[in-house]
Amino acid sequence: DAGVIQSPRHEVTEMGQEVTLRCKPISGHDYLFWYRQTMMRGLELLIYFNNNVPIDDSGMPEDRFSAKMPNASFSTLKIQPSEPRDSAVYFCASSRSSGGVGLVTQYFGPGTRLTVL
Amino acid sequence: AQSVTQLDSQVPVFEEAPVELRCNYSSSVSVYLFWYVQYPNQGLQLLLKYLSGSTLVKGINGFEAEFNKSQTSFHLRKPSVHISDTAEYFCAVNTNAGKSTFGDGTTLTVKP
Numbered sequence A: 001d002a003g004v005i006q007s008p009r010h011e012v013t014e015m016g017q018e019v020t021l022r023c024k025p026i027s028g029h030d031y032l033f034w035y036r037q038t039m040m041r042g043l044e045l046l047i048y049f050n051n052n053v054p055i056d057d058s059g060m061p062e063d064r065f066s067a068k069m070p071n072a073s074f075s076t077l078k079i080q081p082s083e084p085r086d087s088a089v090y091f092c093a094s095s096r097s098s099g100g101v102g103l104v105t106q107y108f109g110p111g112t113r114l115t116v117l
Numbered sequence B: 001a002q003s004v005t006q007l008d009s010q011v012p013v014f015e016e017a018p019v020e021l022r023c024n025y026s027s028s029v030s031v032y033l034f035w036y037v038q039y040p041n042q043g044l045q046l047l048l049k050y051l052s053g054s055t056l057v058k059g060i061n062g063f064e065a066e067f068n069k070s071q072t073s074f075h076l077r078k079p080s081v082h083i084s085d086t087a088e089y090f091c092a093v094n095t096n097a098g099k100s101t102f103g104d105g106t107t108l109t110v111k112p
Helices: none
Strands: A005-007 A010-013 A019-024 A031-038 A042-050 A053-056 A065-071 A074-079 A088-095 A112-116 B003-006 B010-014 B019-021 B023-026 B032-038 B044-050 B056-058 B064-068 B073-078 B087-094 B100-102 B106-111
Touching: A005 A088, A010 A019, A019 A088, A019 A112, A031 A074, A042 A065, A042 A074, A042 B100, A053 A065, A074 A088, B003 B087, B003 B100, B010 B019, B019 B106, B023 B032, B023 B087, B032 B064, B032 B073, B044 B056, B044 B064, B044 B073, B073 B087
Parallel strands: A010 A112, B010 B106
Antiparallel strands: A005 A019, A019 A074, A031 A042, A031 A088, A042 A053, A065 A074, A088 A112, B003 B023, B019 B073, B023 B073, B032 B044, B032 B087, B056 B064, B064 B073, B087 B100, B087 B106
């Protein structure tokens, strides 16, 4: 199994530009999570999907952030326009449901390190 | 709402010494507890989890943790650490509603 795949691994962009982060979950997993990790705020859950449907997006910081999951094998997190304070490592994680989402182990991708200048 | 407090941001320890990384949580509903490890430039990976049953859970790499409901704690322990255990460790709580809350992390540095 290839694990969770994220691309790009590193992204450097200028303020105001659109940024798209991509994630391929583990095959057969029906939950997908997007996290952001910074020194100041630690690891934050942004949004998660179940069977491609967004379940909870209360962690999305503002309207500049949007996430989609058009099919079971692909998700995107988009920031438009990007700002320097969006600089962080963004992780995607997936899991397979088993009696309730709280019970499941999440498998994390390697992350995308985003730098907004 | 739930919260997780990792009481030590950094824990330096010598190789082959025992270590305990402390985690306390608060929640108004039943939670499930996890410890994850993050090596440099990598994603998080599961060390162990408590869902129900025995309060002492064993994980990978010789780590174990004990769930203490009365003290709302889930401390991680290892009797003898190796250099390769140097990493950041995260305690996390999940609810069935899917909310995952992570602590701020504890950096374990194992010195020779």
